[in-house]
Amino acid sequence: MACESDAQSPSYMLEAAFRAMEPVSSFISLARQTGGGSLTEEIQSIILNIVIETSMQSGIRCNHTYVKNLLKKVIVAAESNYNIVVEGLYEQFANIALVQDNVNSDDNNKIFKMISFLFPCYAMNLHVHLHCSLNMLEGDTGCALWPSSLLLSEVILSYPKLFKDKVCFEVGSGVGLVGIALAHVGASKIILTDGDTSSIKNMKYNLELNHLNSEKVSCKYLPWESASESELTYCNPDFLLGADIIYDPKCLPHLVRVLCILLKQKKQFVFKSADTHQEIALQCDDRKEDLVLEELDAPVAYIANVIRNKETFDNFLLLAEEAQLSVMDITEKRRPMNLLPYMLSFDRKSVRLLRVLYKSE
Ligand SMILES: C[S@@+](CC[C@H](N)C(=O)[O-])C[C@H]1O[C@@H](n2cnc3c(N)ncnc32)[C@H](O)[C@@H]1O
Incomplete structure (x- = not known):
């Protein structure tokens, strides 16, 4: 089987980090690395697409507290770097900010992560779904x-x-x-x-x-x-x-x-x-x-x-x-x-x- 070469493309890596629920600071560091040191508009758009697409896919359960926090930190990081902030990020943040955090603290601790093991050959990648605390x-x-x-x-x-x-x-x-x-x-x-x-x-x-x-x-x-x-x-x-x-x-x-x-x-x-x-x-x-x-x-x-x-x-x-x-x-x-x-x-x-x-x- 031919290997696709985009196994580690910027959007693939950022999506894997998002689905693995990487700590927000690590996610932003990865996004900066990917953008050659700053959160360029292109990188912000990739992040926005990942968030929108993931929240629309029915099989994926993402933790909205995590998403809200991530969007907020991405906006703050871009603003503090004098980058232009992609309009959709504000909109997406405003939408998710309206959703109430889960009040039951036990349930709030439980998350679904997807750990992706990325091989040099795309076809060999392994995606593991984990329910954890x-x-x-x-x-x-x-x-x-x-x-x-x-x-x-x-x-x-x-x-x-x-x-x-x-x-x-x-x-x-x-x-x-x-x-x-x-x-x-x-x-x-x-x-x-x-x-x-x-x-x-x-x-x-x-x-x-x-x-x-x-x-x-x-x-x-x-x-x-x-x-x-x-x-x-x-x-x-x-x-x-x-x-x-x-x-x-x-x-x-x-x-x-x-x-x-x-x-x-x-x-x-x-x-x-x-x-x-x-x-x-x-x-x-x-x-x-x-x-x-x-x-x-x-x-x-x-x-x-x-x-x-x-x-x-x-x-x-x-x-x-x-x-x-x-x-x-x-x-x-x-x-x-x-x-x-x-x-x-x-x-x-x-x-x-x-x-x-x-x-x-
Ligand atoms: C730090 S966690 C590591 C879990 C898992 N191996 C990992 O790396 O993600 C330690 C694990 O050892 C189990 N454990 C600790 N003490 C144990 C004992 N006395 N008998 C059996 N399992 C024990 C815990 O329930 C827990 O699942």
Whole structure:
């Protein structure tokens, strides 16, 4: 398929930033960058069109408080730069200013974002719809979107072959973005887990929004404190994933115990067909000479995390060491493509990527 070249055209980037509900200051910086340093009339017209078109599309639910704020700041930024302000911007702002803000503060915190992963080839772009909260603490932090899941999703989408046809198990999945990226690259089975019930409910909703069925991607309530060995080992994952899960000192011993059980699973031996190398569920009457015994690799964990508190992170490393886990920082080695070039608020340098393995004797 031919690649269209406008994947990162100014209007495409600004639209992606608008739909991802980038903070207004980041959106204006992007608009300025796009306009060669100022909010030219052309850039203002692009913004106006994006706002008008988006509000007219029925499937898109935009938060009018955000739109009102954005239009106001665009006008102020253009005026203070002595740019001519495009007439329609005032009109659009006046229209939206008449709409009353949502008075229910709980609902007001809930937003719909569209996170667009932009590939060099337009046809490969992935648009993920997410229902999430503006309150970072809602649902024990699991209803908000965190930067590490953006980076981990970029890693997954940048190295699709690594995860294709693999069983993946995520801990502390929150809004479910990583699971959606795994489904996109063809992981065979995806198990998303979280210890907060409202986050699980929201995650399920997000999977529906992105048309993912529960056979391929399942959600499971799994608090680290009480997760039993059988709950963790039943699915024999190839990969274990986690984004922004190392932050609460109280939870660390439980998290390390969970990682250890998942990663410690003994290497599996499975019978595969000598011809096709497909795994075979062994029946008594199978001819053993047609089969080969193959060793499966032990699971590997990829954890993306922002180190907000060095003491907490060092404590995680210490507990991991005591539990025979080897933790390697592979941020540079597995550097992903920049698939979110419009997201100026995303500080990808703040996220570390760790590979965790169980040290076999
Ligand atoms: C900072 S959020 C990150 C969410 C998501 N991975 C992301 O990056 O957007 C941490 C997640 O870990 C979950 N979590 C925290 N403590 C937990 C525990 N003890 N057991 C299971 N999940 C827990 C929270 O519910 C939340 O979803």
